[in-house]
Amino acid sequence: MAFTITDFHDLVRLLEQHEEWRKELRRLLLTDELLNLPNAVREFRKHVDRRFAELAKAQRRTEESLAAHRAETDRRFAELAEAQRRxxxxxxxxxxxxxxxxxxxxxxxxxxxxxxxEFMEYRAETERRFAELAEAQRRTEETLRQVLLRQEQFQRTLDRFGQTVGVTVEGQMVEAVQRYLAERGYALLEPIASLAIDRIGELDGIARVRGPDGEETWLLISVKARLGPHAVHDFVDLLHHAAVQEALRAYGVRGPVLPLIFGVVLDRRALELARKARVGLLLQAQGELVAPQPWTLEASGGSEDP
Known part of the structure; x- marks a missing residue:
């Protein structure tokens, strides 16, 4: 029997009334791929959303890394802070x-x-500037090395000159002190010699002498080419030092001593200091300017507090 238009309309009407028939008809007419297409579309949409989320997370990590690098760069170059903020x-x-x-x-x-x-260009510029700074630092260090080398050479020259001058002045001191003692009636009982003191320094001259009254005493001498206030202070401090006094006692120094500074050039400020300290001043060309006063070797210093 032929299927007519009327039959088709009847079928449509029946399908509209029976949903389970419609589902069965769709199952028969549509393929599994078409039936599953909505699910596939939803899964594809979820995949796309997940990929966008991953891209956003990667973008966020990139932004955080870039921001940290920018912050460090801003600390070094404050003038670029506004551009980094933008x-x-x-x-x-x-x-x-x-x-x-x-x-x-x-x-x-x-x-x-x-x-x-822009950042890469800025980074390249930063690296270029760092390279220039490194080169400038290298040149500075090289200049400093040359300066230190010249200073060391100058110091060696100065040391040699000081040794030469020191030996010359000390030689002049011996002659001047011998004349000085003879003019005042003192007799040298032994040669004038220096006395080295471990870790402290040395006395430029020490000698046992007999005075006009027949009493023996010790002459302690400091030699300075330029006789100024520091020369007086340094000599007094040296004689006050416990290790120096112990060395003198070990050398055999007993009783009073006469402190004397011999110099070539005088700073007049040393005169009053020497008088207060009871230290004698003897100049090569001018002779005695301040007469030495007796000291007693004690931990506290001379016979009178200088």
């Missing part, structure tokens, strides 16, 4: 807009790439 604001806006619209994300991504290009 870059961070632009990147922040890009991150917030990404979830709303992909096209807007692409536009912001392009802006980000432009800023990244």
């Amino acid at each position: 870059t961070e604001e632009s990147l922040q806006r890009l991150s917030e807009a990404f979830a709303a619209h992909r096209q807007e994300f692409m536009e912001h991504r392009q802006e980000f790439l432009e800023h990244r290009r």
